[in-house]
Amino acid sequence: xxxxxxxxxxxxxxxxLDMLRAEVDLEMNPHDRVVTREELLKGVKGKDxxxxxxxxxxxxxxxxxxxxxxxxxxxYAVGFNNIRVEEATKRGLPVSNTPGVLTETTADLAWTxxxxxxxxxxxxxxxxxAGKYKGWAPMLLLGQDIYGKTLGIVGFGRIGEAVARRAxxxxxxxxxxxxxxxxxxxxxxxxxxxxxxxxxxxxxDFVSIHVSLDETTHHMFSTKQFSLMKPxxxxxxxxxxxxxxxxxxxxxxxxxxxxxxxxxxxxYEPEMVPGLAELDNVTIxxxxxxxxxxxxxxxxxxxxxxxxxxLKGELIPNLVNPDYVKYRKP
Numbered sequence: 001x002x003x004x005x006x007x008x009x010x011x012x013x014x015x016x017l018d019m020l021r022a023e024v025d026l027e028m029n030p031h032d033r034v035v036t037r038e039e040l041l042k043g044v045k046g047k048d049x050x051x052x053x054x055x056x057x058x059x060x061x062x063x064x065x066x067x068x069x070x071x072x073x074x075x076y077a078v079g080f081n082n083i084r085v086e087e088a089t090k091r092g093l094p095v096s097n098t099p100g101v102l103t104e105t106t107a108d109l110a111w112t113x114x115x116x117x118x119x120x121x122x123x124x125x126x127x128x129x130a131g132k133y134k135g136w137a138p139m140l141l142l143g144q145d146i147y148g149k150t151l152g153i154v155g156f157g158r159i160g161e162a163v164a165r166r167a168x169x170x171x172x173x174x175x176x177x178x179x180x181x182x183x184x185x186x187x188x189x190x191x192x193x194x195x196x197x198x199x200x201x202x203x204x205d206f207v208s209i210h211v212s213l214d215e216t217t218h219h220m221f222s223t224k225q226f227s228l229m230k231p232x233x234x235x236x237x238x239x240x241x242x243x244x245x246x247x248x249x250x251x252x253x254x255x256x257x258x259x260x261x262x263x264x265x266x267x268y269e270p271e272m273v274p275g276l277a278e279l280d281n282v283t284i285x286x287x288x289x290x291x292x293x294x295x296x297x298x299x300x301x302x303x304x305x306x307x308x309x310x311l312k313g314e315l316i317p318n319l320v321n322p323d324y325v326k327y328r329k330p
Contacts, residue, residue, distance in 0.1 A: 004048040004311045005069070009035045009056050012076065013293075016300025023308060024049065041065045049307045054079060060087040067091065072310030076303045078102060079240065080320055081213050089321045092328030096306035096318045098299045100158065102290040107162035109289040110208050110238045113262025114151075117234045118206070119143035120260075122283045144205075144232060144259065146170050152204025154197070154220075155211035155239065156182065163208055164192055175200050179216075201228040206236065213240035221245060226252035234260045238289045241265040246273040253279050264289050 006020060008028040020026050027043060029035045034055045035043070044050050044066040052058050054077040063070065063084075072094040075083055080097045088095045116122055120143045127133060127141065151167045153160045156178040164174045174192045177200045187194060201207065207229065211217045221235070222245035229235070235258060237244050246267040252258050260281040266272050269287065276282060290296060302318065309316045 004071075005046060006049040006051060006307065006311075007043040007047045007066075008051045009040065009043070010053050010076075012051075012300040012303070013297040015297055016304045019301060019304040019308070020051075024311070044070065049074065049311055051076060051303055051307050052083070053077065054082045056082060058083040058088075060084060060091075063088060063091050063093060072096070072307060072316075074303045074307035074310065076299055079212060081240070085321050089324045090327055092324055094310050094316055094319055094324045095321050096303070096310070096316055097320055098302040098306075099318055101298045101302060102295050103158045103162050105292050105295040106159050106238055106289040107166060109264060109285075109291075110159070110163050110210070110236055110262075111166050113236045113238065113264065113283055113285070114206050114208060114234065115146060116283045117236065117260040117262040117281075118146050120281075123280045144234075146172070146206070148172065149205035150175060150203055152176070152195070152200040152207045153192075154178075154200065154207060154209050156192070157210060159238075160208070160210040161190065163210065164190060175203060198228055201225055202230075204233060205230065206234050208236040209239045209243055211239055211243060213242055217243050219243070219245040219248075222248045223251070226257050229258050231257060232259050234258065234262065236262045238264040241267040241269050246276065250275045250279065253281050256281075 003025040006024040006026050008026060010029050029039065040056055040062060044062055046069055047066055048069055048071050050066060050070065050073045052073060052075050058073060070093060073083060073088060074096045076098060078097055078099050080095060083095055085095050120141050124141050147170045150173045153163055153174065153176040156176040160176065167174050168191065175195045176192050177195060177197045181194050195203065211220065220243050226248060244267065249261060250273060253261060262283040264285050265287055290299065306316055306318050
């Protein structure tokens with residue numbers, strides 16, 4: 001019996017590749033870079049399954065290039081805004097993601113950026129490497145304390161809650177804003193306080209963003225929001241780049257309307273807007289929130305399991321569009 005044919009847009013950790021190769025004929029992007037649009041359209045042609053990354057736009061054109069053989073799309077990410085899910089549903093194609101697995105790892109990275117921004121770690125590292133350190137000085141590279149300050153969490157899902165748990169060790173007051181407020185008993189148990197968005201911005205010493213990207217959160221942070229924040233406040237974004245108006249952020253950092261920022265994601269990723277890289281009061285890392293061996297491996301095996309379930313017609317563990325069955329041809 002012939003194996004299913006699968007196209008993988010980028011190399012994954014070995015355990016995930018082993019899972020796939022045991023049951024499918026795997027074709028993989030051989031380059032250590034994002035697959036081009038032309039390569040993607042060619043690669044999916046005649047395939048039974050597609051395993052994609054958040055770096056690819058999977059729209060109707062890509063899906064049609066894979067039809068009629070294409071049976072499903074597994075995304076190697078928690079988010080799936082790179083996939084036109086409604087187009088997949090109309091074509092009877094299931095879509096899956098890898099939720100839950102990167103919660104703690106992403107919270108770790110958010111906390112890393114918060115501390116690095118507050119204590120000017122990246123700037124201090126550059127200072128030392130450049131041979132500028134001439135001896136201890138009372139005013140050298142002064143940062144800000146974290147202990148006892150107010151942490152504002154915007155988006156209080158699993159990752160936001162994990163960040164809040166870490167704040168307890170620093171005896172921080174934790175306030176949050178979310179479209180769906182938690183029940184009073186939950187807030188009490190977690191030791192958090194709900195605030196309207198503008199009030200959170202006015203009161204927080206550190207603001208950590210954990211919302212998903214949609215039309216309501218695009219540029220959720222722009223000139224107005226930065227003007228509400230304390231001049232000593234720091235912004236951390238480990239969610240999605242376009243949640244922050246990056247040009248407005250550059251202006252706010254230049255003008256010292258806020259003290260600093262820590263960014264894992266960018267509005268025009270992988271590019272940054274002009275001026276951002278030159279600023280000393282921003283810590284920037286290349287989208288590594290989930291980049292631990294353990295987490296990236298688990299994401300890979302989850303994505304592989306999702307895709308294999310699609311091919312076998314089994315229950316799909318992390319299905320995001322259950323309505324696809326209404327449109328699926330027998």
